[in-house]
Amino acid sequence: MRDGITMQATETRQKRGADWLAGAGLRPTRQRVALAALLIGDGKDRHVTAESLYAASCDSGEKVSLATVYNTLRAFCEAGLMREITVDGSKSYFDTNTSNHPHFFWEDDAHLTDAPAEELKIAQLPQAPEGAEIAKVDVVIRLRPARG
Amino acid sequence: MRDGITMQATETRQKRGADWLAGAGLRPTRQRVALAALLIGDGKDRHVTAESLYAASCDSGEKVSLATVYNTLRAFCEAGLMREITVDGSKSYFDTNTSNHPHFFWEDDAHLTDAPAEELKIAQLPQAPEGAEIAKVDVVIRLRPARG
DNA sequence: TTAAGTGCAAATTATTTGCAGTAAG
Protein backbone atom coordinates (compact mmCIF):
# COMPACT_ATOMS: atom_id res chain seq x y z
CA MET A 1 0.00 0.00 0.00
CA ARG A 2 1.73 3.16 -1.20
CA ASP A 3 -0.48 5.76 0.35
CA GLY A 4 -2.49 5.21 3.45
CA ILE A 5 -4.76 8.18 2.90
CA THR A 6 -5.64 8.48 -0.78
CA MET A 7 -5.07 4.90 -1.76
CA GLN A 8 -7.62 2.79 -0.02
CA ALA A 9 -7.55 -0.94 -0.18
CA THR A 10 -9.77 -2.22 -2.91
CA GLU A 11 -11.60 -4.27 -0.30
CA THR A 12 -12.57 -1.13 1.57
CA ARG A 13 -13.90 0.55 -1.53
CA GLN A 14 -15.82 -2.53 -2.47
CA LYS A 15 -17.24 -2.80 1.02
CA ARG A 16 -18.55 0.72 0.70
CA GLY A 17 -19.97 -0.02 -2.70
CA ALA A 18 -21.69 -3.15 -1.41
CA ASP A 19 -23.17 -1.24 1.50
CA TRP A 20 -24.43 1.41 -0.86
CA LEU A 21 -26.18 -1.24 -2.93
CA ALA A 22 -27.56 -2.99 0.13
CA GLY A 23 -29.03 0.30 1.32
CA ALA A 24 -31.08 0.45 -1.85
CA GLY A 25 -32.01 -3.20 -1.83
CA LEU A 26 -30.01 -4.00 -4.94
CA ARG A 27 -28.40 -7.38 -5.42
CA PRO A 28 -24.64 -7.01 -5.00
CA THR A 29 -23.37 -8.75 -8.07
CA ARG A 30 -19.67 -8.70 -8.91
CA GLN A 31 -20.16 -6.07 -11.63
CA ARG A 32 -22.42 -3.83 -9.56
CA VAL A 33 -20.03 -3.88 -6.64
CA ALA A 34 -17.14 -3.05 -8.96
CA LEU A 35 -19.00 -0.12 -10.54
CA ALA A 36 -20.25 1.08 -7.17
CA ALA A 37 -16.70 1.01 -5.82
CA LEU A 38 -15.57 3.18 -8.72
CA LEU A 39 -18.47 5.56 -8.19
CA ILE A 40 -18.52 6.08 -4.46
CA GLY A 41 -15.56 4.08 -3.16
CA ASP A 42 -13.66 7.14 -2.00
CA GLY A 43 -16.66 9.05 -0.74
CA LYS A 44 -16.40 11.79 -3.36
CA ASP A 45 -19.21 12.75 -5.66
CA ARG A 46 -18.71 11.76 -9.24
CA HIS A 47 -20.15 12.60 -12.65
CA VAL A 48 -19.94 9.95 -15.30
CA THR A 49 -21.27 8.94 -18.66
CA ALA A 50 -21.82 5.29 -19.53
CA GLU A 51 -18.71 5.39 -21.69
CA SER A 52 -16.52 7.05 -19.06
CA LEU A 53 -17.56 4.59 -16.38
CA TYR A 54 -17.01 1.71 -18.76
CA ALA A 55 -13.51 3.02 -19.52
CA ALA A 56 -12.81 3.37 -15.80
CA SER A 57 -13.92 -0.18 -15.12
CA CYS A 58 -11.70 -1.49 -17.89
CA ASP A 59 -8.78 0.50 -16.46
CA SER A 60 -9.41 -0.89 -13.00
CA GLY A 61 -9.13 -4.38 -14.42
CA GLU A 62 -12.76 -5.30 -13.81
CA LYS A 63 -14.56 -6.95 -16.67
CA VAL A 64 -18.03 -5.44 -17.12
CA SER A 65 -19.78 -5.16 -20.45
CA LEU A 66 -20.88 -1.80 -21.78
CA ALA A 67 -24.51 -2.96 -21.88
CA THR A 68 -24.30 -3.81 -18.21
CA VAL A 69 -22.84 -0.40 -17.45
CA TYR A 70 -25.87 1.17 -19.13
CA ASN A 71 -28.32 -1.14 -17.38
CA THR A 72 -26.59 -0.64 -14.05
CA LEU A 73 -26.62 3.16 -14.26
CA ARG A 74 -30.34 2.99 -15.02
CA ALA A 75 -30.88 0.65 -12.09
CA PHE A 76 -28.93 2.96 -9.76
CA CYS A 77 -31.06 5.90 -10.86
CA GLU A 78 -34.28 4.00 -10.41
CA ALA A 79 -33.13 2.97 -6.94
CA GLY A 80 -32.46 6.61 -6.13
CA LEU A 81 -28.72 6.13 -5.72
CA MET A 82 -27.86 8.43 -8.61
CA ARG A 83 -29.38 11.20 -10.65
CA GLU A 84 -29.42 11.59 -14.40
CA ILE A 85 -28.45 15.04 -15.60
CA THR A 86 -29.39 16.43 -18.99
CA VAL A 87 -26.99 18.99 -20.34
CA ASP A 88 -25.86 17.88 -23.72
CA GLY A 89 -28.30 16.46 -26.20
CA SER A 90 -25.97 13.72 -27.31
CA LYS A 91 -25.15 11.85 -24.11
CA SER A 92 -26.45 11.26 -20.61
CA TYR A 93 -24.55 12.17 -17.48
CA PHE A 94 -25.05 10.51 -14.12
CA ASP A 95 -24.32 12.09 -10.76
CA THR A 96 -23.69 10.31 -7.48
CA ASN A 97 -24.81 13.44 -5.65
CA THR A 98 -28.57 13.08 -5.53
CA SER A 99 -29.29 16.31 -3.71
CA ASN A 100 -30.82 19.16 -5.65
CA HIS A 101 -27.94 21.32 -6.82
CA PRO A 102 -26.76 23.28 -9.86
CA HIS A 103 -24.07 22.09 -12.26
CA PHE A 104 -21.23 23.58 -14.16
CA PHE A 105 -20.98 22.27 -17.70
CA TRP A 106 -17.57 22.87 -19.26
CA GLU A 107 -18.30 23.45 -22.90
CA ASP A 108 -14.71 23.02 -24.04
CA ASP A 109 -14.40 19.38 -23.02
CA ALA A 110 -18.04 18.59 -22.29
CA HIS A 111 -17.60 17.54 -18.70
CA LEU A 112 -19.75 18.21 -15.71
CA THR A 113 -19.00 19.28 -12.13
CA ASP A 114 -21.09 20.32 -9.17
CA ALA A 115 -21.66 24.00 -8.57
CA PRO A 116 -21.96 25.11 -4.95
CA ALA A 117 -25.65 25.00 -4.10
CA GLU A 118 -25.26 27.59 -1.35
CA GLU A 119 -24.06 30.15 -3.88
CA LEU A 120 -27.20 29.87 -5.94
CA LYS A 121 -30.05 31.95 -4.63
CA ILE A 122 -33.30 31.93 -6.49
CA ALA A 123 -35.47 34.71 -5.13
CA GLN A 124 -38.50 33.92 -7.24
CA LEU A 125 -39.56 31.10 -9.51
CA PRO A 126 -42.24 31.24 -12.21
CA GLN A 127 -45.34 29.57 -10.85
CA ALA A 128 -46.50 26.34 -12.35
CA PRO A 129 -49.39 26.74 -14.81
CA GLU A 130 -52.85 25.48 -13.82
CA GLY A 131 -53.02 21.75 -13.43
CA ALA A 132 -49.30 21.31 -13.17
CA GLU A 133 -46.80 21.33 -10.36
CA ILE A 134 -43.06 21.72 -10.31
CA ALA A 135 -41.28 18.39 -10.21
CA LYS A 136 -37.74 19.71 -10.32
CA VAL A 137 -35.77 22.76 -11.36
CA ASP A 138 -32.58 22.14 -13.30
CA VAL A 139 -29.94 24.81 -13.36
CA VAL A 140 -26.95 24.34 -15.63
CA ILE A 141 -24.25 26.98 -15.73
CA ARG A 142 -22.37 26.64 -18.98
CA LEU A 143 -18.73 27.61 -18.76
CA ARG A 144 -16.21 28.46 -21.43
CA PRO A 145 -12.50 29.18 -21.02
CA ALA A 146 -12.05 32.79 -19.92
CA ARG A 147 -10.93 34.99 -22.77
CA GLY A 148 -7.38 36.28 -22.63
CA MET B 1 -60.48 33.72 -46.36
CA ARG B 2 -62.54 32.48 -43.46
CA ASP B 3 -61.00 34.45 -40.66
CA GLY B 4 -59.30 37.74 -41.13
CA ILE B 5 -57.50 37.68 -37.81
CA THR B 6 -56.27 34.21 -37.05
CA MET B 7 -56.09 32.93 -40.58
CA GLN B 8 -53.47 34.85 -42.43
CA ALA B 9 -52.90 34.40 -46.12
CA THR B 10 -50.09 31.98 -46.78
CA GLU B 11 -48.37 34.69 -48.78
CA THR B 12 -48.20 36.94 -45.74
CA ARG B 13 -46.71 34.24 -43.59
CA GLN B 14 -44.21 33.40 -46.25
CA LYS B 15 -43.29 37.03 -46.67
CA ARG B 16 -42.51 37.20 -42.97
CA GLY B 17 -40.49 34.03 -43.18
CA ALA B 18 -38.53 35.36 -46.15
CA ASP B 19 -37.81 38.62 -44.35
CA TRP B 20 -36.64 36.70 -41.32
CA LEU B 21 -34.23 34.75 -43.49
CA ALA B 22 -33.06 37.85 -45.30
CA GLY B 23 -32.31 39.51 -41.99
CA ALA B 24 -29.86 36.75 -41.24
CA GLY B 25 -28.39 36.64 -44.72
CA LEU B 26 -29.75 33.18 -45.47
CA ARG B 27 -30.70 32.17 -48.98
CA PRO B 28 -34.50 32.03 -49.20
CA THR B 29 -35.00 28.64 -50.79
CA ARG B 30 -38.47 27.23 -51.14
CA GLN B 31 -38.01 24.84 -48.24
CA ARG B 32 -36.46 27.40 -45.92
CA VAL B 33 -39.23 29.88 -46.58
CA ALA B 34 -41.82 27.19 -45.93
CA LEU B 35 -40.23 26.17 -42.64
CA ALA B 36 -39.69 29.77 -41.61
CA ALA B 37 -43.36 30.51 -42.32
CA LEU B 38 -44.35 27.64 -40.05
CA LEU B 39 -41.97 28.80 -37.36
CA ILE B 40 -42.58 32.53 -37.21
CA GLY B 41 -45.34 33.15 -39.72
CA ASP B 42 -47.85 34.21 -37.10
CA GLY B 43 -45.43 36.10 -34.91
CA LYS B 44 -45.69 33.70 -32.00
CA ASP B 45 -42.74 31.94 -30.42
CA ARG B 46 -42.53 28.27 -31.10
CA HIS B 47 -40.75 25.21 -29.76
CA VAL B 48 -40.14 22.36 -32.15
CA THR B 49 -38.19 19.21 -32.62
CA ALA B 50 -36.95 18.18 -36.05
CA GLU B 51 -39.68 15.55 -36.17
CA SER B 52 -42.47 17.88 -35.10
CA LEU B 53 -41.48 20.52 -37.64
CA TYR B 54 -41.21 17.86 -40.32
CA ALA B 55 -44.70 16.65 -39.44
CA ALA B 56 -46.01 20.23 -39.56
CA SER B 57 -44.49 20.81 -42.98
CA CYS B 58 -46.04 17.60 -44.29
CA ASP B 59 -49.41 18.69 -42.89
CA SER B 60 -49.12 22.08 -44.52
CA GLY B 61 -48.62 20.39 -47.84
CA GLU B 62 -45.03 21.53 -48.30
CA LYS B 63 -42.59 18.89 -49.39
CA VAL B 64 -39.37 19.12 -47.38
CA SER B 65 -37.19 16.16 -46.53
CA LEU B 66 -36.42 15.28 -42.94
CA ALA B 67 -32.70 15.69 -43.56
CA THR B 68 -33.33 19.20 -44.79
CA VAL B 69 -35.39 19.97 -41.70
CA TYR B 70 -32.43 18.93 -39.56
CA ASN B 71 -29.93 20.88 -41.65
CA THR B 72 -32.21 23.91 -41.72
CA LEU B 73 -32.73 23.99 -37.97
CA ARG B 74 -28.95 23.84 -37.54
CA ALA B 75 -28.53 26.64 -40.06
CA PHE B 76 -31.13 28.78 -38.28
CA CYS B 77 -29.34 28.26 -34.97
CA GLU B 78 -25.96 29.11 -36.45
CA ALA B 79 -27.44 32.25 -37.96
CA GLY B 80 -28.79 33.21 -34.54
CA LEU B 81 -32.43 32.95 -35.58
CA MET B 82 -33.18 30.15 -33.16
CA ARG B 83 -31.82 28.59 -30.01
CA GLU B 84 -31.27 24.93 -29.26
CA ILE B 85 -32.57 23.84 -25.86
CA THR B 86 -31.37 20.77 -24.01
CA VAL B 87 -33.94 19.25 -21.71
CA ASP B 88 -34.34 15.67 -22.65
CA GLY B 89 -31.37 13.51 -23.44
CA SER B 90 -33.08 11.84 -26.34
CA LYS B 91 -34.04 14.70 -28.63
CA SER B 92 -33.19 18.30 -29.40
CA TYR B 93 -35.65 21.14 -29.08
CA PHE B 94 -35.43 24.41 -30.97
CA ASP B 95 -36.89 27.70 -29.85
CA THR B 96 -37.71 30.71 -32.01
CA ASN B 97 -37.37 32.91 -28.94
CA THR B 98 -33.66 33.62 -28.78
CA SER B 99 -33.72 35.75 -25.65
CA ASN B 100 -32.41 34.29 -22.43
CA HIS B 101 -35.37 32.82 -20.61
CA PRO B 102 -36.38 29.80 -18.56
CA HIS B 103 -38.47 26.93 -19.88
CA PHE B 104 -41.20 24.70 -18.65
CA PHE B 105 -40.72 21.09 -19.63
CA TRP B 106 -43.90 19.05 -19.38
CA GLU B 107 -42.76 15.63 -18.34
CA ASP B 108 -46.01 13.89 -19.18
CA ASP B 109 -45.90 14.57 -22.89
CA ALA B 110 -42.32 15.82 -23.23
CA HIS B 111 -43.13 19.21 -24.67
CA LEU B 112 -41.58 22.55 -24.00
CA THR B 113 -43.00 26.01 -23.40
CA ASP B 114 -41.56 29.35 -22.35
CA ALA B 115 -41.67 30.30 -18.71
CA PRO B 116 -42.11 34.00 -17.93
CA ALA B 117 -38.60 35.43 -17.59
CA GLU B 118 -39.80 38.25 -15.36
CA GLU B 119 -41.01 35.77 -12.76
CA LEU B 120 -37.58 34.22 -12.40
CA LYS B 121 -35.31 36.14 -10.07
CA ILE B 122 -31.87 34.82 -9.42
CA ALA B 123 -30.40 36.73 -6.50
CA GLN B 124 -27.01 35.08 -6.61
CA LEU B 125 -25.18 32.80 -9.00
CA PRO B 126 -22.20 30.57 -8.20
CA GLN B 127 -19.11 32.29 -9.51
CA ALA B 128 -17.23 30.73 -12.38
CA PRO B 129 -14.12 28.79 -11.33
CA GLU B 130 -10.68 30.23 -12.15
CA GLY B 131 -9.97 30.36 -15.84
CA ALA B 132 -13.58 29.98 -16.84
CA GLU B 133 -16.43 32.35 -17.47
CA ILE B 134 -20.16 31.84 -17.64
CA ALA B 135 -21.37 31.43 -21.18
CA LYS B 136 -25.01 30.85 -20.40
CA VAL B 137 -27.28 29.74 -17.60
CA ASP B 138 -30.01 27.29 -18.50
CA VAL B 139 -33.01 26.99 -16.25
CA VAL B 140 -35.51 24.24 -16.92
CA ILE B 141 -38.56 23.91 -14.71
CA ARG B 142 -39.86 20.36 -14.99
CA LEU B 143 -43.61 20.06 -14.60
CA ARG B 144 -45.80 17.11 -13.85
CA PRO B 145 -49.58 16.98 -13.72
CA ALA B 146 -50.74 18.24 -10.34
CA ARG B 147 -51.79 15.41 -8.07
CA GLY B 148 -55.49 15.12 -7.44
C1' DT C 1 -34.24 -23.78 -7.31
C1' DT C 2 -35.54 -19.59 -9.35
C1' DA C 3 -35.97 -15.02 -10.34
C1' DA C 4 -32.77 -11.48 -11.29
C1' DG C 5 -28.53 -10.09 -13.57
C1' DT C 6 -25.12 -10.44 -17.39
C1' DG C 7 -23.07 -10.33 -22.06
C1' DC C 8 -23.17 -10.47 -26.56
C1' DA C 9 -24.93 -9.07 -30.93
C1' DA C 10 -28.70 -7.24 -33.24
C1' DA C 11 -32.19 -3.55 -33.08
C1' DT C 12 -33.68 1.29 -32.26
C1' DT C 13 -33.66 6.22 -32.24
C1' DA C 14 -31.98 10.66 -33.22
C1' DT C 15 -29.05 12.79 -36.16
C1' DT C 16 -25.40 13.50 -39.71
C1' DT C 17 -23.20 12.93 -44.13
C1' DG C 18 -21.72 11.67 -49.05
C1' DC C 19 -22.94 12.66 -53.31
C1' DA C 20 -25.54 13.57 -57.51
C1' DG C 21 -28.95 16.63 -58.98
C1' DT C 22 -31.32 21.54 -58.49
C1' DA C 23 -31.75 26.20 -57.79
C1' DA C 24 -30.34 31.00 -56.07
C1' DG C 25 -27.32 35.11 -56.91
Place this chain on the structure above:
DNA sequence: CTTACTGCAAATAATTTGCACTTAA
Protein backbone atom coordinates in the same frame (compact mmCIF):
# COMPACT_ATOMS: atom_id res chain seq x y z
C1' DC D 1 -22.25 30.21 -64.37
C1' DT D 2 -20.94 28.89 -59.67
C1' DT D 3 -21.67 27.84 -55.24
C1' DA D 4 -24.86 26.73 -51.91
C1' DC D 5 -28.95 23.77 -50.99
C1' DT D 6 -31.69 19.57 -51.25
C1' DG D 7 -32.92 14.77 -50.99
C1' DC D 8 -32.11 10.34 -50.68
C1' DA D 9 -29.88 6.50 -48.73
C1' DA D 10 -26.17 4.96 -46.12
C1' DA D 11 -23.37 6.02 -41.99
C1' DT D 12 -22.92 7.27 -36.99
C1' DA D 13 -23.57 7.54 -32.12
C1' DA D 14 -25.80 6.61 -27.96
C1' DT D 15 -28.58 3.53 -25.98
C1' DT D 16 -31.77 -0.47 -25.58
C1' DT D 17 -33.20 -5.16 -26.12
C1' DG D 18 -33.79 -10.36 -27.08
C1' DC D 19 -32.15 -14.34 -25.51
C1' DA D 20 -29.22 -18.05 -23.70
C1' DC D 21 -26.30 -18.38 -19.78
C1' DT D 22 -24.82 -17.40 -14.86
C1' DT D 23 -25.42 -16.31 -10.14
C1' DA D 24 -27.24 -14.45 -5.72
C1' DA D 25 -30.74 -15.55 -2.39
